[in-house]
Amino acid sequence: MRLPQACDGARILAFGGYQPAREVTNDELAQTVDTSDEWIRSRVGIASRRIAGPDETVADMAVAAGGKALAGSGLSPGDVDLVIVATCTSEAQIPNVSATVAHRLGIVAPAAYDLNAACAGFCYALANAADAVRSGTARNVLVIGAEKLSQWVDWTDRATCIIFADGAGAAVVGPAGPGQRAGIGPVAWGSAGDLAATITIADRDSFIVQEGQAVFRWATTQLHQVAQAACDRAGVAPADLAMFVPHQANLRIMETLARKLGVPRDRLADDIVHAGNTSSASIPLALSRLAERDAIRSGGHALLLGFGAGLCYAAQVVTVP
Amino acid sequence: MAPTTPTTEKEILAGLGEIIDEIAGVPADEVTPDKSFVDDLDIDSLSMVEIAVAAQDKFGVEIPDDKLKDLKTVQDVVNFVQHSSVSA
Numbered sequence: 001m002r003l004p005q006a007c008d009g010a011r012i013l014a015f016g017g018y019q020p021a022r023e024v025t026n027d028e029l030a031q032t033v034d035t036s037d038e039w040i041r042s043r044v045g046i047a048s049r050r051i052a053g054p055d056e057t058v059a060d061m062a063v064a065a066g067g068k069a070l071a072g073s074g075l076s077p078g079d080v081d082l083v084i085v086a087t088c089t090s091e092a093q094i095p096n097v098s099a100t101v102a103h104r105l106g107i108v109a110p111a112a113y114d115l116n117a118a119c120a121g122f123c124y125a126l127a128n129a130a131d132a133v134r135s136g137t138a139r140n141v142l143v144i145g146a147e148k149l150s151q152w153v154d155w156t157d158r159a160t161c162i163i164f165a166d167g168a169g170a171a172v173v174g175p176a177g178p179g180q181r182a183g184i185g186p187v188a189w190g191s192a193g194d195l196a197a198t199i200t201i202a203d204r205d206s207f208i209v210q211e212g213q214a215v216f217r218w219a220t221t222q223l224h225q226v227a228q229a230a231c232d233r234a235g236v237a238p239a240d241l242a243m244f245v246p247h248q249a250n251l252r253i254m255e256t257l258a259r260k261l262g263v264p265r266d267r268l269a270d271d272i273v274h275a276g277n278t279s280s281a282s283i284p285l286a287l288s289r290l291a292e293r294d295a296i297r298s299g300g301h302a303l304l305l306g307f308g309a310g311l312c313y314a315a316q317v318v319t320v321p
Numbered sequence: 322m323a324p325t326t327p328t329t330e331k332e333i334l335a336g337l338g339e340i341i342d343e344i345a346g347v348p349a350d351e352v353t354p355d356k357s358f359v360d361d362l363d364i365d366s367l368s369m370v371e372i373a374v375a376a377q378d379k380f381g382v383e384i385p386d387d388k389l390k391d392l393k394t395v396q397d398v399v400n401f402v403q404h405s406s407v408s409a
Contacts, residue, residue: 043365213386217370252367 004136007175009182016068016170017288019050033158045251049165049276051150062101062146065168073172077106082138086121086145086280119247119308121280127187129173144170145280154207165276169284183319185234192311199309219253224260230315242300248272248282340375354396
């Protein structure tokens with residue numbers, strides 16, 4: 001039996017991000033629920049977030065972010081043969097988001113699937129993409145994290161409505177060229193199904209609910225080891241990272257993880273301040289916004305750490321394009 | 322450092338004072354038994370988790386999340402740690 005031609009490794013060619021136009025400030029939320037700007041900033045580190053319009057879909061945002069990443073990569077739609085959309089908030093069970101997104105971007109007949117690992121989704125999808133390219137199953141992959149959490153949030157629940165937001169982020173993954181090093185390190189991933197009940201959207205009539213203390217305890221006591229494992233497997237010390245880009249869940253969780261890893265505060269991506277928690281979109285959105293303002297060095301190493309409902313988690317070191 | 326099990330209320334209170342000082346920036350001498358975490362020390366629910374995790378490292382006593390809501394004052398935590406140490 002013949003097998004596809006494998007390559008030495010995969011790398012990220014470009015990032016792209018999209019945020020809806022409508023900005024919701026803490027002061028605006030304080031008009032409808034019992035909260036305040038100071039309270040939200042000190043508890044979760046968010047100053048403002050973006051919320052999609054009523055007719056704006058997960059696919060719309062995925063197309064916007066994916067189109068930017070594709071344009072930045074220099075590839076044409078015909079070069080892409082696999083599209084993965086990580087999402088946990090799509091409007092419909094079927095059809096999936098990814099095939100529609102591919103079609104709208106002019107990518108003809110790619111393999112296309114959605115992936116639900118909630119806030120860890122982008123890192124899961126990136127691992128799948130890197131392996132597909134490395135093994136020769138795909139030439140180039142468009143990986144997108146896109147979420148419209150606002151449609152699953154109870155806007156009278158101050159524990160959740162201050163946190164979650166909408167947006168999308170994307171990366172184009174292709175083969176490392178001759179003589180180039182692989183740009184996506186081995187993934188360290190897993191799940192903790194015993195804690196599945198701590199973050200849920202129980203059914204189509206339910207809102208997102210989470211047991212904040214249980215999730216906080218899990219994230220701040222377990223996940224630095226996952227991040228460290230990703231660094232170890234890639235052979236990159238945390239101290240040598242250009243940037244640590246954890247899922248933008250809660251600034252206090254992120255700062256605790258950075259401290260436990262020994263990553264200085266100025267190398268912790270804190271996109272959450274103006275983006276909120278956008279689940280699977282948060283990591284590629286943060287990366288795209290860092291790249292847009294040249295705040296992250298090309299060729300530097302970034303540690304990605306996704307974690308959330310499932311509970312699922314995944315981390316890998318990537319080389320910034 | 323291996324957790325040590327304090328035997329006296331005074332030792333637990335002193336250890337708790339150090340933890341709260343480090344996590345919430347409340348001077349240890351203000352951490353007196355009658356103080357309420359929320360009302361007097363301005364400690365929120367996530368900081369309570371951090372305190373519980375640090376207390377586990379220090380005293381070797383696990384304080385589960387479902388018990389945290391019942392621990393409203395410094396004395397409540399001292400009692401919980403002391404009781405758990407004795408029964409362990």
